[in-house]
Amino acid sequence: MSVEFDVAVIGLGAMGSSAAAFAASRGAKVIGLEAYFPAHPLSSSHGDSRLIRLGYFEDPSYVPLLQRAYENWRALEAQLRTDILTVTGVLQIGAPDSKIVSGTRASCEMHGLAHQILDKQEMARRFPAFALDDGEIGLLDPQGGYVRPEAAIMGYLKLAAEHGAALHFGEPVLSIDQGGNGVTIVSGTATYRARKVIVATGAWIAELVPQLRSRAVPIRQVVAWYQPSDGFVAGPQRMPCFLRDDGEGGSYFGFPNIGIDGVKVGRHAHFREPIDPRAPNPPVNEADTALLDSFVRKRLPHAASMRARATTCRYTMLPSEDFLIDHVPGAPDVVVSSACSGHGFKFTSVIGELLADLALEGGSTLPHGLFSFARHFPNG
Numbered sequence: 218m219s220v221e222f223d224v225a226v227i228g229l230g231a232m233g234s235s236a237a238a239f240a241a242s243r244g245a246k247v248i249g250l251e252a253y254f255p256a257h258p259l260s261s262s263h264g265d266s267r268l269i270r271l272g273y274f275e276d277p278s279y280v281p282l283l284q285r286a287y288e289n290w291r292a293l294e295a296q297l298r299t300d301i302l303t304v305t306g307v308l309q310i311g312a313p314d315s316k317i318v319s320g321t322r323a324s325c326e327m328h329g330l331a332h333q334i335l336d337k338q339e340m341a342r343r344f345p346a347f348a349l350d351d352g353e354i355g356l357l358d359p360q361g362g363y364v365r366p367e368a369a370i371m372g373y374l375k376l377a378a379e380h381g382a383a384l385h386f387g388e389p390v391l392s393i394d395q396g397g398n399g400v401t402i403v404s405g406t407a408t409y410r411a412r413k414v415i416v417a418t419g420a421w422i423a424e425l426v427p428q429l430r431s432r433a434v435p436i437r438q439v440v441a442w443y444q445p446s447d448g449f450v451a452g453p454q455r456m457p458c459f460l461r462d463d464g465e466g467g468s469y470f471g472f473p474n475i476g477i478d479g480v481k482v483g484r485h486a487h488f489r490e491p492i493d494p495r496a497p498n499p500p501v502n503e504a505d506t507a508l509l510d511s512f513v514r515k516r517l518p519h520a521a522s523m524r525a526r527a528t529t530c531r532y533t534m535l536p537s538e539d540f541l542i543d544h545v546p547g548a549p550d551v552v553v554s555s556a557c558s559g560h561g562f563k564f565t566s567v568i569g570e571l572l573a574d575l576a577l578e579g580g581s582t583l584p585h586g587l588f589s590f591a592r593h594f595p596n597g
C-alpha cells in the first residue's frame with residue numbers, strides 16, 4: 218500500500234488542531250481524524266476560558282516555551298483577525314512560602330519577568346473581589362490572562378483546512394500499526410497510510426499508545442460559574458484571573474466575569490477521581506458543588522454568591538504532572554502528545570509547532586527535554 222499522507226493527526230482537540238495547522242502550513246499533506254466534533258463536552262478543551270501566565274511555579278524551564286506560546290497566540294490572532302488571548306494579569310495568592318507564590322516568584326526572578334508583590338492591604342485596595350487571610354500575599358503576573366479554547370481550536374482547524382489538510386470528524390481511529398516505512402491507521406470507516414502519525418487523543422491516549430496504560434490517568438474535573446448577589450461588578454479591573462494556594466485545601470483557579478455566566482472557579486484536579494474515558498462523565502453532584510460553593514463563600518464573598526451553572530471536564534494526569542511529547546519508543550514514526558495534567562491549554566500554540574517539528578523534522582529547536590519518555594519513565 219502506498220503512503221497517502223505525510224502526517225496523520227489523530228484527535229483534533231487542542232494539541233491536534235494546532236499540530237495539523239502547523240504541519241499543513243509547512244506544505245505537508247495532512248489528514249486529521251477526530252472521533253467527535255471540535256471542543257466537544259467529553260474533551261478537555263471546552264468551557265470558555267483557560268489561564269495563561271508567564272511566571273511558572275510548576276518549573277521555570279517551561280518559561281521559554283511560554284514566551285514562544287505568547288508569540289504564536291498573537292500570530293494566530295493576526296491570521297484570524299480575532300481575539301484569542303486576553304491579558305488581565307494573573308494574581309497568585311497564598312502564603313509567601315506556598316508552592317504557587319514561591320515557585321512563581323523563583324521562576325520570574327530566574328527569567329527576569331515583570332511581577333509585583335502585593336501585601337494584604339494593597340491587594341484589598343486594588344482587587345476587592347478577594348477575601349484574604351492575614352499573612353497572605355499576592356504575586357501579580359501582569360502578562361497573565363486567559364485564552365478562549367473553543368475559538369483557538371476552531372481557528373487552528375480553519376488554518377489547517379485552508380492549507381489543504383483533510384479533516385474528518387465523527388471518525389474514531391481504532392488502531393495504528395507502525396510496520397516498515399510509515400504507519401497504517403485503521404478508523405471505523407477506512408484505512409490510511411501516513412509517513413508519520415501524531416497521536417493527540419487526550420483522555421483516550423492510552424488506547425492507542427499502550428505504553429501509557431495506567432500511567433496517563435483521566436480524572437474528572439468540575440468547574441462552576443457564579444453571579445454576585447449585591448451588584449458587585451467582577452470585571453478584570455477588580456478581579457483579575459487568579460490562582461490561590463489554599464494549603465492543605467488544595468489550589469483553586471478562577472476567572473473574572475467575561476461572559477454572561479459570571480465568575481468561573483475550580484479546584485485543580487478536584488477530587489482526583491479516575492474515570493473511564495469511554496463512559497460519559499459522571500454528572501455534577503452535591504459534593505462537587507459543596508466544595509466550590511464553600512470556596513467562593515470564603516474567598517470571593519462579593520464577586521461570587523449565587524451558582525449559575527456547573528459542568529464536568531477531564532484532566533489526563535501523568536505521574537510527574539509534566540507533559541509527555543516524544544516519539545514512541547519502538548515506533549519512531551509515531552509522535553505522542555499527552556499535554557494536560559490540568560495545565561496544557563496555554564501551550565497549545567507552541568505544542569502544535571513542536572509536534573509538527575518532531576513529525577516532519579525528527580527533532581526540534583524548541584526546548585522539550587522535560588517531556589521525553591526517558592525522563593518520565595527511566596525504567597522503560
Ligand SMILES: Cc1cc2nc3c(=O)[nH]c(=O)nc-3n(C[C@H](O)[C@H](O)[C@H](O)COP(=O)(O)OP(=O)(O)OC[C@H]3O[C@@H](n4cnc5c(N)ncnc54)[C@H](O)[C@@H]3O)c2cc1C
Nearest residue numbers: 228230231232252260261268390419530557560561562563
Ligand atoms: C476544567 C479544566 C480546566 C483547565 N484549565 C486550564 C487552564 O486554566 N490553563 C491551561 O493551560 N490548561 C488548563 N486545562 C488543561 C487543558 O485544557 C488541557 O491540557 C488541554 O485541553 C488538553 O488538550 P488535548 O488536545 O490533549 O485534549 P483534547 O482537547 O481533549 O483533545 C483530544 C481529542 O482526541 C479525540 N480522540 C480521542 N480518541 C480518539 C480516537 N481514537 N480517534 C480520533 N479521535 C480521538 C477526542 O475526541 C478529543 O477531541 C484545563 C482542563 C480542564 C478540563
